[in-house]
Amino acid sequence: MSASGSSVRIHGIGRTFRTSTGEHAAVIDLDLDVAAGSFTTILGASGCGKTTTLRMIAGLERPDSGVITLGDRTVFSAESGVDVPPHRRGVGMVFQTFAVWPHLSVLDNVAYPLRTAGQGRRDARVEAASMLEQVGLGGLGRRRTSQLSGGQQQRVAIARALVHRPRVLLLDEPFSSLDGPLRAQLGQELRVLQRELGITIVYVTHDRREALLLSDRVAVLADGRLVQVGGPRELYDRPTNRLVAETLGATNLFEVLGPLSTEAGGIVHVPTRVGRLRAVPAPSGGPGPTGPLLVNVRVEAITLAPTGSGLDPESANVLHGRVVRTVYRGPNSDVDVAVGDGTVRVRTSLQPEPCPGDEVVLTFPVERATVIGGDPAS
Amino acid sequence: MRRTRTELVLALALGALLVYLIVVPVSTIVWGSLGTTPTGIPGPRTLAHYRTALSAPTFVGSIRTTIAFAGGVTVVATLLGGYLAWVTERTDAPGRRLVYLLVLVPIVVPGILTTIAWILVLHERIGIANGLLAAIGASRPRFDAYTLPAMVWVEGFDSLTLPFLLIAAALRTMDPAVEEASVLSGASTSRTAFRITLPLVLPAVSAAALLVFVRAIGSFAVPAAMGLPGGVRVLATEVFLAARRFPSDSNLAAAYAVLHLALAAVVLALHQRITRHGDRFVTIGARVAHNGRIALRRTRTVHAASALAILGVAVVLPLVVIVVSSLLPRPMPPTELDPSLFTLRRYAWALESVVARRALVNNVVVGGLASVVTVVIAAIVAWVSTRSRLRWRRLLDILATAPIALPGTVLGLALLWWYLIVPLPIYATRWLVGIAFVTAFLPYAVRAAAALLGQLSPALEEASAMSGAGWSRTFARIVLPLVAPGLIAAWLYVVARTFTSLALPALLAGPGGEMLPSVVYDLYESARYSELNALGVLMIGGMLAIAGLARLSAILADRWSGLVHDPSTSGERGATPTGIARQERTAE
Numbered sequence: 001m002s003a004s005g006s007s008v009r010i011h012g013i014g015r016t017f018r019t020s021t022g023e024h025a026a027v028i029d030l031d032l033d034v035a036a037g038s039f040t041t042i043l044g045a046s047g048c049g050k051t052t053t054l055r056m057i058a059g060l061e062r063p064d065s066g067v068i069t070l071g072d073r074t075v076f077s078a079e080s081g082v083d084v085p086p087h088r089r090g091v092g093m094v095f096q097t098f099a100v101w102p103h104l105s106v107l108d109n110v111a112y113p114l115r116t117a118g119q120g121r122r123d124a125r126v127e128a129a130s131m132l133e134q135v136g137l138g139g140l141g142r143r144r145t146s147q148l149s150g151g152q153q154q155r156v157a158i159a160r161a162l163v164h165r166p167r168v169l170l171l172d173e174p175f176s177s178l179d180g181p182l183r184a185q186l187g188q189e190l191r192v193l194q195r196e197l198g199i200t201i202v203y204v205t206h207d208r209r210e211a212l213l214l215s216d217r218v219a220v221l222a223d224g225r226l227v228q229v230g231g232p233r234e235l236y237d238r239p240t241n242r243l244v245a246e247t248l249g250a251t252n253l254f255e256v257l258g259p260l261s262t263e264a265g266g267i268v269h270v271p272t273r274v275g276r277l278r279a280v281p282a283p284s285g286g287p288g289p290t291g292p293l294l295v296n297v298r299v300e301a302i303t304l305a306p307t308g309s310g311l312d313p314e315s316a317n318v319l320h321g322r323v324v325r326t327v328y329r330g331p332n333s334d335v336d337v338a339v340g341d342g343t344v345r346v347r348t349s350l351q352p353e354p355c356p357g358d359e360v361v362l363t364f365p366v367e368r369a370t371v372i373g374g375d376p377a378s
Numbered sequence: 379m380r381r382t383r384t385e386l387v388l389a390l391a392l393g394a395l396l397v398y399l400i401v402v403p404v405s406t407i408v409w410g411s412l413g414t415t416p417t418g419i420p421g422p423r424t425l426a427h428y429r430t431a432l433s434a435p436t437f438v439g440s441i442r443t444t445i446a447f448a449g450g451v452t453v454v455a456t457l458l459g460g461y462l463a464w465v466t467e468r469t470d471a472p473g474r475r476l477v478y479l480l481v482l483v484p485i486v487v488p489g490i491l492t493t494i495a496w497i498l499v500l501h502e503r504i505g506i507a508n509g510l511l512a513a514i515g516a517s518r519p520r521f522d523a524y525t526l527p528a529m530v531w532v533e534g535f536d537s538l539t540l541p542f543l544l545i546a547a548a549l550r551t552m553d554p555a556v557e558e559a560s561v562l563s564g565a566s567t568s569r570t571a572f573r574i575t576l577p578l579v580l581p582a583v584s585a586a587a588l589l590v591f592v593r594a595i596g597s598f599a600v601p602a603a604m605g606l607p608g609g610v611r612v613l614a615t616e617v618f619l620a621a622r623r624f625p626s627d628s629n630l631a632a633a634y635a636v637l638h639l640a641l642a643a644v645v646l647a648l649h650q651r652i653t654r655h656g657d658r659f660v661t662i663g664a665r666v667a668h669n670g671r672i673a674l675r676r677t678r679t680v681h682a683a684s685a686l687a688i689l690g691v692a693v694v695l696p697l698v699v700i701v702v703s704s705l706l707p708r709p710m711p712p713t714e715l716d717p718s719l720f721t722l723r724r725y726a727w728a729l730e731s732v733v734a735r736r737a738l739v740n741n742v743v744v745g746g747l748a749s750v751v752t753v754v755i756a757a758i759v760a761w762v763s764t765r766s767r768l769r770w771r772r773l774l775d776i777l778a779t780a781p782i783a784l785p786g787t788v789l790g791l792a793l794l795w796w797y798l799i800v801p802l803p804i805y806a807t808r809w810l811v812g813i814a815f816v817t818a819f820l821p822y823a824v825r826a827a828a829a830l831l832g833q834l835s836p837a838l839e840e841a842s843a844m845s846g847a848g849w850s851r852t853f854a855r856i857v858l859p860l861v862a863p864g865l866i867a868a869w870l871y872v873v874a875r876t877f878t879s880l881a882l883p884a885l886l887a888g889p890g891g892e893m894l895p896s897v898v899y900d901l902y903e904s905a906r907y908s909e910l911n912a913l914g915v916l917m918i919g920g921m922l923a924i925a926g927l928a929r930l931s932a933i934l935a936d937r938w939s940g941l942v943h944d945p946s947t948s949g950e951r952g953a954t955p956t957g958i959a960r961q962e963r964t965a966e
Contacts, residue, residue, distance in 0.1 A: 060558050062673065085675060086561045093562040099555035103577040112573075113563035157559070164564060 005200030006071030006167040008034035008057060013066035015052055026052040027063070028224040034202055034217075036071070039194055041203045041211040043247065044221035050204045053221070054170050057202060058093050059086030070168060092161030096173040098153045100145040106132065106156055107141030113164035131163045132156075134193065151182045158190065168200045176207070183207075187214050208248050212236060220244050236298075240282065241373040245296045250334075252302075252345055256293035256371070267366055270295050273342030277317050279369035291375030299347040301368035304335060307359040317369060319344060319362040323354045337362060384849045385766040389774060392759055396777045399817045403792035404639070404784070410795055411632035427633035437616060437634065444612040444641065447529060447601070448594035454534025456587045458688050459541030467549040468557070468575060469567075470671045471682040480689040484539045485871075486921035487697070488878040488895050489599035491914040494902050495696035496532040497523040497604060498703055506699070509711030524608025533600045535692035537593065541586040548582030549575070554670020567672055581652060588649035589782075595642045596785030598881035599895075603902060613638040614881070617787040621794065621885055632795070635788040646783035700918070704911035724912035734913055736890065737897045740808045744893070745876030748815035753869045755816070756823030761857065764831045765839070778824045781817050786881030789814055793886060806888030814882040819872045826868035830861040863934040870928040877921060 010032040016025045027049040034040045042050040055061035057068060059075065062083065068076040070091070075084040092113075100109050107128050114124035129141055135155040145153060154174055161169055171190075175183040191214050194201050205211055211218045212232040219229040220243070228235060228244045239245040242253060254272035260281070261269045268281045272295055279295050307320065321339035333353040335346045337360055344362055354360055411428070415421030431437050462481060466474045484492070499506045500523035508519040522528060556578065560570040576583070601612045611619075617638055620631030674681055703709065705720040728734050756778070762768070763775035781789070793814050797805045804810050838860065842852040858865075876893075883893035892900070894917055901910035 058558075058562060060561070060673075083675075085673075086558075087564045087566060089562075091562060093559065095555035095559060097553050097555045099553060099559040101556055101559075101574055101578070103580075112560070112565075116560075116563055116565045116569060160559065160563065 004167070004198045005037040007036040008168055008200060008202060009069040010053070010057070011067045013053070013056060013063045013068065015056060015061060015063050025224050027056070030066070030224070030226055032219055032226060032229065034200060036200055037198050038216045039191065039201045039203065039214060040217045040219065041205060041215040042219050042221055043205060043208060043211040045206055048221045049224040050221050051172055054172050054202060054204045057168070058091055058170050059084060059089050090166050091168045091170055092164070092166035094154070094157045094161050094169070094171040094174045096176055098150070098157050100153050100156050100160070102145055104145070105141065106137065106143045106145055106148065109145060109156055110159045110163050113160060117164060128159070128163055131159045135159045136189065150178050151186060154178065154186065162193070162197065162199070166199070168202065171201065171203045173205055175210070176205070183210070184213070190214070212248065220247055238370055239296060239372055241375060242294055245372060250299045250345070250347065252297045252299060254295040254297070254342065256295060260371070268371065270371065274319055274339040274344055277369055278366045279371050280367055282371045282373070290373045294372050294374055295369050296372045297364055297369045299334065299345045302344065302346045302362050302364045304337070304346045304348040304350055304354070305361050305363070306354070307361050316363040316365055321360060321362060323356050323358045323360055325356060326353050328353065385762065385768055388758065389762050389766065389768050389771065392755070392762060392774055395755065396759070396774060399813070399820070400777060400781055403789060403796050403817070406796045406799070407632045407635050407788065407792040410629055411636045413629050416628060427630045428637070430630060431633045431637060436611065440611045440613055440616045441637070441641070443526065443610060444595060447526060447533070447612050448591050450530030451533045451537055451594040452587050452591045454530060455537035455590045456541045456583060458535070458692070459538035459586070460545045460583055462538065462685055462688060463542050463546035463549055464571065464575070465681050465685045467546050468672055469674050469681060471674055471678050471685065473682045473686055477685050477689060480693045481539055481542050483693045484536050486874050486878070486925045487918055488880070488898065488914070489536055490603060490880045490895050490898050490902070491700055491917070492536050492696045493532055493599050493603045494898070494907070494910065495699040495703070496528070498699050498709060498907065499695070500528050504709045506712050509713060513713045522608070523604055524610065526610050529600050529604050529610060532604065533594060533597055537590055538692060540593070541590055544586040544589070545579060545582055548579045552578060557672060558670065561672070567674060567677070570672065585649055585653045588645055588652065592642050592645045592649065592783055595638070595645065598786055602880070602899070613641065614785055614787045617785070617791060618881070618885065621787065621791045631791060635791050638785055639783065639788045642783040642785055697918070700911045700914050703907055704915045706908055709907050724908045725916070727909055728913040728916055733892065733897055734894070737892045737894045740891060741877055741893050744808045744812040745815065745873055748812040748876060749819070749869050749872040752816045752819050752823045752872050753827070753865055756820060756827045756868070757861070757865060759824050760827035760831050761853065764828055765836065775824065775828065779821045782821045784818065786818060786879065787885060789818055790882050790885030806891070808887055808891035811883050811886045811891060811893065814886055815876050815879070818879070818882065819875050822875070823868050823872055826871070827861070827865065830864040834860055863931045866931040867928045870924050870931065874921060874924055877917065
């Protein structure tokens with residue numbers, strides 16, 4: 001199988017729904033470039049427009065404005081009136097509800113796209129069987145889909161979406177109705193499958209762990225707008241604003257109370273409620289952070305130690321405080337520490353975890369403290 | 379313990395009532411079909427009448443004609459209704475609201491009026507269609523209203539509402555992603571419709587088809603008005619004629635009726651078998667955020683136009699014929715149509731006619747009362763069968779639903795017999811028609827009431843019981859007020875049925891007991907088309923007012939139910955059906 005992915009370019013896409021209560025702009029002037037052969041995740045809370053975006057790429061939803069290009073082929077352009085119907089776009093799609101057809105056998109579900117393309121029954125079945133093999137369902141072709149578990153049904157859906165060798169595979173929260181371990185396993189299998197086939201994947205989810213684990217690139221959407229796009233590490237470590245920081249994981253956001261002063265090496269000194277912090281400034285270039293500035297420090301970036309432990313004051317931020325509250329989480333604990341006029345949350349695997357009232361020292365490297373914007377608009 | 383005893387008493391009383399309303403008439407006719415002596419007189423039993431019936435070529439021919447007629451009607455109505463349901467529920471074709479509005483009109487237009495309108499269109503000599511053909515130079519008439527194909531056409535178009543509602547309901551619960559998955563597999567709209575959508579709703583389609591079949595077996599207006607003049611006889615008209623010859627060969631008439639009932643019952647039993655497993659293919663979409671309609675693109679207007687064309691022929695054309703004809707002094711070919719001839723004289727006649735007025739009073743009084751009784755019985759049956767803890771509670775439900783398979787003519791004949799035996803002074807009066815109405819329309823009211831109660835959380839009643847209220851107080855203060863708007867809509871639906879039913883008043887009502895449809899039929903038999911159409915326009919006007927009321931009470935019911943029902947169960951996409959649609963759908 002030598003299907004190779006094509007790029008997906010979205011430019012200026014907008015979609016407004018008219019409801020009984022008025023108009024609702026689901027997607028607003030969205031630009032997104034998905035590289036050929038990449039695994040790109042659109043991440044956002046429900047109602048942020050991520051599914052609508054995916055459905056517009058598929059052709060199931062018609063944008064009000066903008067251009068969509070798959071590879072070198074424009075499949076939608078509001079201006080020139082191009083609108084290639086979904087069945088001619090050469091994309092595959094996996095739905096949240098699986099949408100396997102209960103009146104067809106597993107094999108016939110997967111063979112359907114081939115039969116639709118005019119392939120003979122026998123050929124189609126052979127090819128479908130090998131596709132089933134590839135998703136780990138070899139030998140289950142004769143089953144009725146109602147005899148399959150949820151995870152197996154979704155494998156059928158994936159096989160069906162891939163069997164006609166689409167250049168782009170779209171997945172709309174494909175694993176959200178499955179339970180945790182199975183979800184992780186299917187995600188990894190999908191990743192392997194994608195590398196084998198070299199196909200482009202656009203994956204929609206509201207689950208940040210899936211996004212970080214699977215993707216080459218993550219696009220965070222909120223209220224129909226693109227907030228930030230980048231590699232998982234980039235987004236996790238260097239979010240440009242509060243929304244991305246919070247969406248991707250538990251974090252501390254300290255309000256910046258006064259002017260920043262820059263020292264050698266580009267490091268800035270920032271006054272906050274928990275004291276002066278040394279932090280990395282927002283990346284230069286681009287529009288820069290908007291809204292009130294914040295210092296972002298991930299809960300697990302902070303090291304918690306009993307007072308009196310040895311420290312390196314040159315390279316680290318050092319805060320002294322008193323434990324207010326401890327929440328046991330299994331592999332680790334969340335500890336809230338009162339520092340100055342504020343509170344710092346620390347995720348620590350220190351055993352035994354500190355008790356409320358304990359005096360502790362918190363340290364974290366400069367590069368784990370970043371200055372970001374308070375508004376999502378970047 | 380107390381509650382169980384109340385339930386038991388209630389259930390026993392209801393059971394006795396249902397047995398009297400349904401089992402007794404059917405038993406009477408079965409018993410009569412085996413008899414050798416006139417009604418009510420003891421004598422030896424025999425199967426001779428069945429042998430006679432089944433060896434009479436005309437009767438055996440009528441069985442064949444019935445099956446051909448009902449089969450043809452089923453094909454026409456299911457295809458058209460199914461297509462309309464697909465266009466309105468699964469595509470983005472414009473005009474869906476109009477389709478939904480028009481498709482419900484046949485519920486409130488008496489079938490006998492539609493039939494006569496079609497006769498005026500298709501009649502060999504005076505028909506509009508042949509008139510138009512002659513005007514463009516056809517040498518001889520092509521259409522003849524008094525034939526089997528014409529009957530299938532008319533009844534088929536008039537019956538598309540029921541399959542439309544049933545198939546639309548099935549399509550609405552389908553997960554749109556199953557179709558989208560097909561489209562993204564490269565399939566076109568038509569391939570998706572035939573390979574994915576149709577197989578998935580096939581159980582609903584076959585269930586709808588069998589119900590249409592059952593109804594067509596019992597249909598009376600079309601066979602009577604179109605079949606009898608042309609010598610096309612079906613079982614309904616055979617029974618009717620045999621009953622009119624009454625009492626000369628009453629035992630044979632009873633045998634006819636039993637065979638007629640048996641055919642309908644077999645098809646209904648088949649329907650019950652199918653619907654028991656009917657949910658196998660329905661894939662309910664989880665959290666459907668998108669309306670998921672198929673974008674038809676270039677064929678949008680084509681499908682919208684053909685949907686409206688179907689309804690134009692099925693609904694609008696007969697109405698136009700009725701209105702225009704009511705204004706004419708006599709039937710005339712369309713080429714001679716001249717608005718200066720229009721007259722309101724027939725309306726004056728209709729408003730002043732003693733017979734029409736008496737029929738209206740009979741319809742209002744008998745139909746209105748019978749509908750109240752029907753809905754009250756239905757509400758209690760539904761409550762006992764959904765709420766009580768009695769082991770055989772479902773039996774009441776099954777019993778009350780059974781009359782769906784009871785053709786009007788058979789029920790009429792059975793009641794004629796029974797009240798000839800029973801010394802109650804209602805034989806050949808309008809009240810006998812009222813009793814027949816209750817039996818005939820109980821199934822629809824029971825299904826509607828059961829659906830209403832099904833949406834009502836039992837916790838509301840349990841809370842009343844925990845507050846110290848007994849059964850009767852809970853039923854009167856909690857259950858009834860909550861389902862009242864829905865029950866009023868059900869009541870209005872039954873009222874509509876009593877105003878459109880022809881077979882029961884035609885068979886049962888003696889002189890002075892006529893109802894409006896039977897007056898229309900009598901006018902038709904004496905070829906007074908303009909008068910009957912003027913009367914028809916007034917009837918349809920009244921029926922539309924009733925439909926408006928039903929819609930209003932359904933809106934109230936929705937608003938009300940929003941307060942107490944689980945909102946997740948009332949999720950509805952697409953066009954909002956009117957109250958009557960809801961009744962019809964839940965009724966079947």
